[in-house]
Amino acid sequence: MAVNKTRTPIGEQNPNERVKNFGEVCLGYTEDEGREEAARCLQCRDAPCVESCPVSIDIPAFILAIKDGDMTRAADVMSRYTNLPAVCGRVCPQETQCEGVCRLGRAKGFEPVAIGKLERLVADRNYSRQSAQKAEGAAENGKIGRVAVVGSGPSGLTVAGDLVKMGYDVTIFEALHAPGGVLMYGIPEFRLPKSIVEHEIRSITNLGVKLVTNAIVGRTITIGEIESGFDACFIGVGAGAPRFQGIPGTALNGVSSASEYLTRINLMRGYEFPDYNTPIKKSKRVVIIGGGNVAMDAARSAMRLGADAVGIIYRRSEAELPARVEEYHHALEEGISFHWLSNPTEYADDGTGSLKGVTCEKMELGEPDASGRRRPVPIPGSEFFIEADTAIEAIGQEANKVLLSACPGLKLNKRGYIEANPDTGETSVQWIFAGGDIVTGAATVILAMGAGKASAMAIDRYVRSRKAQSDDKSGRRTF
Amino acid sequence: MYKILYARDIAPKEFDFLIEAPEIASHAKPGQFVITRHGERGERIPLTVADFDPIRGTIRLIFQVVGRATAEMASLREGDFITDVAGPLGTPSDIERLGTVMAVGGGVGIAALFPIIRGLKETGNKVITILGGRTSELVIMKDECGRYSDELIITTDDGSEGQKGLVTDAMKFAASRGERIDRCWAIGPTVMMKFCSFTASELGIPIWVSMNPIMIDGTGMCGGCRLSVGGKIKFGCVDGPEFDGAKVNWDEFMNRMGQYRDEEKISMERYETGVALWR
Numbered sequence A: 001m002a003v004n005k006t007r008t009p010i011g012e013q014n015p016n017e018r019v020k021n022f023g024e025v026c027l028g029y030t031e032d033e034g035r036e037e038a039a040r041c042l043q044c045r046d047a048p049c050v051e052s053c054p055v056s057i058d059i060p061a062f063i064l065a066i067k068d069g070d071m072t073r074a075a076d077v078m079s080r081y082t083n084l085p086a087v088c089g090r091v092c093p094q095e096t097q098c099e100g101v102c103r104l105g106r107a108k109g110f111e112p113v114a115i116g117k118l119e120r121l122v123a124d125r126n127y128s129r130q131s132a133q134k135a136e137g138a139a140e141n142g143k144i145g146r147v148a149v150v151g152s153g154p155s156g157l158t159v160a161g162d163l164v165k166m167g168y169d170v171t172i173f174e175a176l177h178a179p180g181g182v183l184m185y186g187i188p189e190f191r192l193p194k195s196i197v198e199h200e201i202r203s204i205t206n207l208g209v210k211l212v213t214n215a216i217v218g219r220t221i222t223i224g225e226i227e228s229g230f231d232a233c234f235i236g237v238g239a240g241a242p243r244f245q246g247i248p249g250t251a252l253n254g255v256s257s258a259s260e261y262l263t264r265i266n267l268m269r270g271y272e273f274p275d276y277n278t279p280i281k282k283s284k285r286v287v288i289i290g291g292g293n294v295a296m297d298a299a300r301s302a303m304r305l306g307a308d309a310v311g312i313i314y315r316r317s318e319a320e321l322p323a324r325v326e327e328y329h330h331a332l333e334e335g336i337s338f339h340w341l342s343n344p345t346e347y348a349d350d351g352t353g354s355l356k357g358v359t360c361e362k363m364e365l366g367e368p369d370a371s372g373r374r375r376p377v378p379i380p381g382s383e384f385f386i387e388a389d390t391a392i393e394a395i396g397q398e399a400n401k402v403l404l405s406a407c408p409g410l411k412l413n414k415r416g417y418i419e420a421n422p423d424t425g426e427t428s429v430q431w432i433f434a435g436g437d438i439v440t441g442a443a444t445v446i447l448a449m450g451a452g453k454a455s456a457m458a459i460d461r462y463v464r465s466r467k468a469q470s471d472d473k474s475g476r477r478t479f
Numbered sequence B: 001m002y003k004i005l006y007a008r009d010i011a012p013k014e015f016d017f018l019i020e021a022p023e024i025a026s027h028a029k030p031g032q033f034v035i036t037r038h039g040e041r042g043e044r045i046p047l048t049v050a051d052f053d054p055i056r057g058t059i060r061l062i063f064q065v066v067g068r069a070t071a072e073m074a075s076l077r078e079g080d081f082i083t084d085v086a087g088p089l090g091t092p093s094d095i096e097r098l099g100t101v102m103a104v105g106g107g108v109g110i111a112a113l114f115p116i117i118r119g120l121k122e123t124g125n126k127v128i129t130i131l132g133g134r135t136s137e138l139v140i141m142k143d144e145c146g147r148y149s150d151e152l153i154i155t156t157d158d159g160s161e162g163q164k165g166l167v168t169d170a171m172k173f174a175a176s177r178g179e180r181i182d183r184c185w186a187i188g189p190t191v192m193m194k195f196c197s198f199t200a201s202e203l204g205i206p207i208w209v210s211m212n213p214i215m216i217d218g219t220g221m222c223g224g225c226r227l228s229v230g231g232k233i234k235f236g237c238v239d240g241p242e243f244d245g246a247k248v249n250w251d252e253f254m255n256r257m258g259q260y261r262d263e264e265k266i267s268m269e270r271y272e273t274g275v276a277l278w279r
């Protein structure tokens, strides 16, 4: 049977419509469409897609199950590798991972298999089934040991899910009132519906994981208290401190970080103000500074809040744009403009303390820097002005000091993140493990999950060996 | 869910709540605050911790109704629950034995000042407390503050109690007696703290003020609470809330406080019509 060259088309909300709502853009495959797409997979031996998946999902196996029309089997395959398939299917940068190396996509004129979209299909179809998993790990609870997880982002959720399945008593401490980390407060509804995140979290708490919200570790509960109450601790607090360029005018009303903008919108549902109480400005002309997923999310949110014009200012060129391609394309379709090779130098005051616009300078790409990307350098005399009432900086995050300053024994690296073994999450403190953005700096959901998986295994080894030692010493079981 | 053990009206639009929150109570220190959110649609707002009792596991919040979030909270009664209370947040006050200190409070800022006064007294300082307000009934917690003060000066704009005048007048008066004052704390409305800072600088006394910017998370994650101190960007929720009053950029801060004024009005109107319909 001949293989289709192009991917099975997928339903999407029309750009003219979707810029007026926060509903999900991509509507997902139907099962028939999924089967059609699954049939394109070559079922490679030593499949390169699996190798480039940070959590090594057996991709050909679940795709085969879809092709056979067996969604349950597909879900079972997936659940062996990921606790958050509905999330990964939607937000992973597949083009640089599985789909980027897909053997089919390597053939001239062929598009890679739509692995992410198939993953999402399986996860969404599997909604109702998951509670059945419940008791499995729960029965064993508390028998092996107690583990504290700090932060309920993808890394923390993964550690918790894996350890509870192994039979640990796991408690997640989350600083905010709602769990999920960036999935909840950063990534917008139109890309990742919050009901999906909530569902994924429920499937983890259903396994017996305890979740304590409003618990800021280092403040509400100290590291010392965790040490005395738990056998081990995983830190997955993310890279949650926004960076500002610090150019003149940063204090003007109308200038904010993308973290603030998106938190107001997503976590606090500002887009439903005043039905929800947290306000968000209905801006007219918006500029976003940065070129990552965060910048795209802020820009597309601004459009949905009714802005007349939204522009993204990026220091490098289109080729270097770090955002997922799908988001970039969606942003273009939605009418967002791009100021390439541009860099803001000053925010202008309208005379009342509010933003009037942004002065920028043009850049050109010079020699490659440490990251291997060509360094943008300003072109003298190239200043230009963009009128704007709102400017949102999405230029990256740094390590949040709240927990780190409360945990002085923990060794940090030069950039201020926790120094941890990438294969095990081990830190300079024996009983503390760490992973996700707080180790790598702002990265991806799947890398955070991968780190969580590795740490779960390392924590299990550590706790078991500790228990074995103390059994030897005392000659009796201590738990 | 956090249980309200008592809810009292203590002054016009000012409320005093005792809340069951053992983890917060056992970790709180003077100068810290909590973030509260009431209802699934509620806004997250910062409120200073007016008192904490680690043994009973309670914290006390004293707040003024300034918008919808505080109005909704004020409608709660003993036995009700607040959806979320997170904390203690912020860097605690730097309480040490300094000698003679001056503590200046106004409005609900007096509540935030109270644990600092007590802390300063208990570490062996001589504490001169100045509490001010428009009129007598707006000067709250006089007895409690008095209990931990070596001297208590009350000022009112209308002269209904204590000295007629402003807290800054009382600051100058206290300093004029020749006694060396080693440090000052001022907590109250922004304008009051601004002028206390000017006065303290004139008198050559270092001053701490407690800033209350608009916050969301309160954990350093959003940067919405930023202000300029000594020309540098600081996050009110983690670097503060206390800052050197002589270095705060007051005009910029006040401008930022007005960012959501229009929206706050819409929100309050919505709330008031809701309440009216319900009645």
Ligand SMILES: Cc1cc2nc3c(=O)[nH]c(=O)nc-3n(C[C@H](O)[C@H](O)[C@H](O)COP(=O)(O)OP(=O)(O)OC[C@H]3O[C@@H](n4cnc5c(N)ncnc54)[C@H](O)[C@@H]3O)c2cc1C
Binding pocket: A091, A092, A093, A150, A151, A152, A153, A154, A155, A156, A173, A174, A175, A176, A179, A180, A181, A182, A183, A186, A187, A188, A215, A216, A217, A218, A236, A237, A238, A239, A240, A262, A293, A294, A297, A324, A400, A402, A403, A435, A436, A437, A438, A442, A443, A444, A445, A446, A448
């Ligand atoms: C707007 C935006 C869009 C993104 N888009 C994508 C995308 O499309 N694809 C992709 O792969 N990645 C994306 N990312 C990156 C991805 O979300 C992160 O890499 C990932 O969430 C990191 O996971 P984490 O578990 O390390 O931490 P986080 O998700 O950051 O979660 C950390 C959690 O820890 C909590 N916490 C912090 N301090 C404490 C404390 N002291 N005590 C208790 N709890 C604490 C925080 O409140 C938070 O809930 C995006 C990020 C943002 C901001």
Ligand code: SF4
Binding pocket: A040, A041, A042, A043, A044, A047, A048, A049, A050, A059, A060, A063, A101, A102, A103, A104, A105, A113, A115
């Ligand atoms: S590389 Fe592509 S074609 Fe090969 S197994 Fe993976 S998805 Fe299928």
Ligand code: FES
Binding pocket: B214, B215, B216, B217, B218, B219, B220, B221, B222, B223, B224, B225, B226, B235, B236, B237, B238
């Ligand atoms: S309130 Fe968000 S950083 Fe301070």
